[in-house]
Amino acid sequence: MTTIDRTGYKVIGTRPVRPDGVEKVTGKAQYGADIRLPGLIHGRILRSPHAHARILSIDTSEAETIPGVMGVLTAKELPAADDAIQDLGEGAVNLRELSDNVLALEKVLYRGHAVAAVAATSPHIAEEALKKIRVEYEPLPAVLDVRDAMRDDAPLLKEDRYTKSMGAEKTDRPSNIASHNQFHAGDLEKAFAEADAVVEREFTTKMVHQGYIEPQTSTASWNADGTITIWTSTQGAFVVRAQVAEVLRRPVSSIRVIPMEIGGGFGGKIPIYLDPIAALLSKKSGRPVKITMSRTEVFEATGPTSGTYIKMKMAAKDGVITAAEATMAYEAGAYPGSAVGAGSMTMLAPYNIENFKIDAYDVVVNKPKTSAYRAPGAPAAAFACESVIDELAKKVNADPLEFRLKSSSREGTRMVNGIAFPRIGHEECVEAALNHPHYRAPIEGPNRGRGVASGYWFNGGMQSSVVAAVNPDGTVNLIEGSTDIGGTRASLAMQLAETLGIPYEDIRPSVVDTDSIGHNDVTGGSRTTFASGMAAYESGMDIRRQMAARAAKLWNCTEDEVVYENGTLRCTKDSTKELTFKELAAQQPRTGGPIAGKASLVARGAGGAFATHIVDVEVDVDTGKVTVLRYTAVQDVGTAIHPAYVEGQMQGGVVQGIGWALNEEYYYLEDGRLANSSFLDYRMPTSLDVPNIDTVIVEVPNPGHPYGVRGVGEVPIVPPLAAMANAIAEATGHRFTDLPISPRRIVETLHGLEE
Amino acid sequence: MPRTQVQTRLNGADIDFLCEPRQSLLEVLRDELGLTGTKEGCNNGNCGACTVIMNGRIANACCVLAVEAEGAEVTTIEGVARGDQLHPLQQTFLEEAALQCGICTPGFILAAKALLDKEPNPDEHRIRYWLAGNLCRCTGYDKIVKAVQKASAEMQEAKV
16 A cells, blocks of 8 residues: 655644534534434333343233333344344344343343333333333342352353353353453463563452443334334444344345434444334334433443453563463453453553463353443453553562563564564654653652553454545535544545645535445444545545546546646646646536545554553542542554544543543442442542643554554553552552552552451 | 423523423423433433533533423523624634534533633633533543633633
8 A cells, every 4th residue: 555655744633623513512413312303202111120030921011001102012022133143343242142132032131131112102101101011030140240150150141151162162061151262372381480570460340331421322213114214323323234134134225324423432332222122112103213221221231341350470581571371351241242352462462472371251240241442351451461560660670661661562573363563653652651751750749659551452444435526616525434423524534635635624524324325334443534534545546536537638638647736637748737626626517527436445454553651640548539640641643633633532541541440330239230320429530530631642654554544542541540550559559459449449458448 | 291381581582381390401401492402411410411501500401390490591502602603612612622522512611601601710620620510531621621721711812
């Protein structure tokens, strides 16, 4: 792939106002729940009060007689789904389990599991009707923690689930361990025996939620011709279409998904929960049906990320990391499919370690099915690895950043899966952190400490489609199918403007529905600015070729004799022949009709992203409160298309990571009830809890993208958990290995009050 | 359920509407009056996405019964711009990239407006304290705080 000279950019690297900005600051932008339709009625969902129970019977007869109720639904009316795996772009799903998660058929597997649904003329009537549905349960023993679930005598979520080990056939005994994988190289025993220093620790993290502010919502209309229209808030309209098609056993062509503006996702708005229910209730009632989750439903019944247990042992010799051994077990929730695979592959990625063994277990528990959450699996893995590295550095009297730099991965270093890195930027990140004024400033005062940590995320490629149609006035309609979750209309428009050599303001982006553009995978995996941006670039190059052909026709020359530069076409044979993009755009009807560029591609060459963070904290040893005094995030982004939105991704990821480190957790009671299913009790950071987050953008261009883009969204949440723990260890002299490092945990630990 | 008539002043216009006594102001704004710029994030007063200005004070519309709006003066995000003239806060939120997904933005703009209306020159800590009732999960707050600081400075300058 040809890379355009980095220095000559006119649009890339600037900070224009986003095209969808005015609608979003004036309240006009239509998010999922803002849809209004004639005849719209409202759905509500009845959910399990038990963490684990057999459904003996469901009696909906009384609910159906309530005036205003227009339809009641249970899992019996869902068609039987295929026992097959479908790739969703950030994780795969078994379709039968997906369907069972939408509405439970035989067993409820977690508190909040959907069992029935009602549609009524008002949401209040629907809520009243739910109370009239009688469900008879046979409660079963529940298992809530990953290590408990792995025990031989643990209650089984599924009687006939066997562990798939190393991709091979099943083990002989049923188990909650859905899979076991291993990466192994070198001679661990020898490396540990010869080491100058060895550190071994056990770490745990709790389930945490993405915490997007907009609850899941879906509105569906089942038309008399058998077609279904769905308005929803999703990271991927095409992925919703595919999942709904499978759950309802309808052809994808009968389903049109209209992506509304999306109020946050972070990986959590990829699986479907409500869409098939709204569709079937619409079929029953003959009316469009809207279902919006309450915040409690979002916590209890969407997909948080795994609670984890990681045992980590590492060794150093001559100042270099020589060995790493890890056992990682991740809670998948009610059905298999945690992010332990990604966790195991990212954990050691920043370092070149010759001898390693990683065992990774995917374990089901009686909690909601986990979903992707920003660099899924990587933050907990980095928490363990980067905490141990910090202790190792201390043991060998090395500066923690110098120590990391000495063992850093670089181009050619093999990841644990054997794949060699192309050009990457971890060393550049560590060096930038080392030289940053923050790292050079002294940290003084009692109970204060500084921590650092690095992290890695793959970044994705996958499928994207773009159409770019030239308007007669020289503007361009950019038709895209990637939902814009945080500025990608701008980042795509900027790449197209750069390619065409025209002003950013002349690009008019629209995110369209599944009937109106070719397939696009999810806005996830940090892929949109990279992959859909590549499609925008290719569609621009398509326009340039077509325009050159038009100019050649007008000038009676060959296409080779037309040069396209900075939005102007020139004839190399005759210097008097020159047309601007705008001038030629106006001549479309007379030169062969409308011009539209298009690109549908699988984006290859995704470039991995590294980040290194520095944080200073102060710990109040009496109250356990941790104050973040200063935070600096360094990240290799390849090329920053819109630096302000790149910084925003970094800052947002950091603050989510701070929340994960200090306060956020799914707090389950012994009976499997979630005790903190509100924003009051699930404590996400507020503006008062964090300082400004300084950002350092490192640009090591990705050779696999025409503008060097790597993708920025996910890696910023990888280092903060460990960076915070390392800073708190410095501040208190105590190494915390369990998250969250909440005020209660700090006080109990430092004052010896633990149970 | 019987419906009650409520008279209120909404975004500068006197209006009346019918509502059930159990309906929140948020529900009436969105479902009865079509003002969907006020967002629902939690429906129990913890996220601030439904922030409106009611009689000069910020309120979570999900925690106000619609009947309580009787005789009140209410401003929602739809009433912040004057025609096509954006409020300085709306402009600085755009310029400073203070929104990513944008779902919390109307609430933040109204909360910040209420602050600047009574304290034109708040420092960073005061802004962070004031906005702590509004959750944003995308931005980490950095650019929101800077957008409010910039709007404050510009509004001060415009007055001089």
